[in-house]
Amino acid sequence: MGLPYEGIKREVISLRDEATCEDYGVYPDRRNIKQKLDLGFILLDKPSGIRSKTSAFIAKRILSPLNVSKIGYSGTLV
């Protein structure tokens, strides 16, 4: 009894051994805050009394000085 993907464990199948070059990209847990803001998500605890859209709008306004220009949300909680 649970949600469809809850606690899912997936097998990893390797086709070959290959290293990644450290000169490019950045491991997600080593992203600086600017990189994180560009590829981030916030798990918001929506307050009661305002719509999801309004919550997203307020979050966008709070984050706008940090160059966050787009905010999306998943699923409407009216």
Place this chain on the structure above:
Amino acid sequence: MTGLLPLSLNRANKAIALLLLGGKEYIALMHVHKEFDEEHLKKQMLEFVGKINQLPPVRSNVKRQYRERTVYYLDILEVDGRDVLFRVGVESGTYIRKLIHDMGEKIGVGAHMVELRRTKVANLTEDDSLSTLQNLEDAVYFYEKEGDEKPLNKVVQNIEKAVDFLPKVWISDFAVDTVCKGAPVAVPGVVKFNPFKIDEWVLIYTLKGEIVAIGKAAIDSSSLKDIEKGIVIRTDSVIMRPGVYPEYHRAQQ
């Protein structure tokens, strides 16, 4: 109505719709309009577990026609007078207010929703650094005024964590930039993978674990070991910007 509302920032916006593939869990408070027999009510409510047909409410953003949705589970937590508190796991796009209304009809006494809290979205729960708008505002303040990025680092999480429940393919450094430009993932680019089925949504990752794009499987992963070329994943939306990894010819030097 309160609870989990995942927000995606800037480039992460392209991935957030994937959360609709996972289910949602709510805790709801239902108020029943007349006296009822508790055993009858419980029995009728549990009849809703499984496939249901639901007509979206008048005030909704979708076409008003019956839609099939799945109720995965339902636990009645407390019955107090005419108030019934329950936990319910549902498919995305299930309206709980409507579900409660329909339950009221089925019980035969009428009911409406008093309170609703979303407690899970796909694999995200209330334990995954849930933040309020106030937390966010404070975190931005500390970062801007005091140069302390710790609170903001706690509120803002990597998008990979939100979509982690889906299968992934990890691609070679040389293949990253072409995928960033919208090209599909071809067999030589795949280094490792989680098993996936044809047409399934798959996350395309670098070997460092960064999300590059999302796409749909063009083949079943079981055939990957036997082929040397061809398309594996058709890229749908690109998240990483081009130029983070070198272009193919330069990487080959």
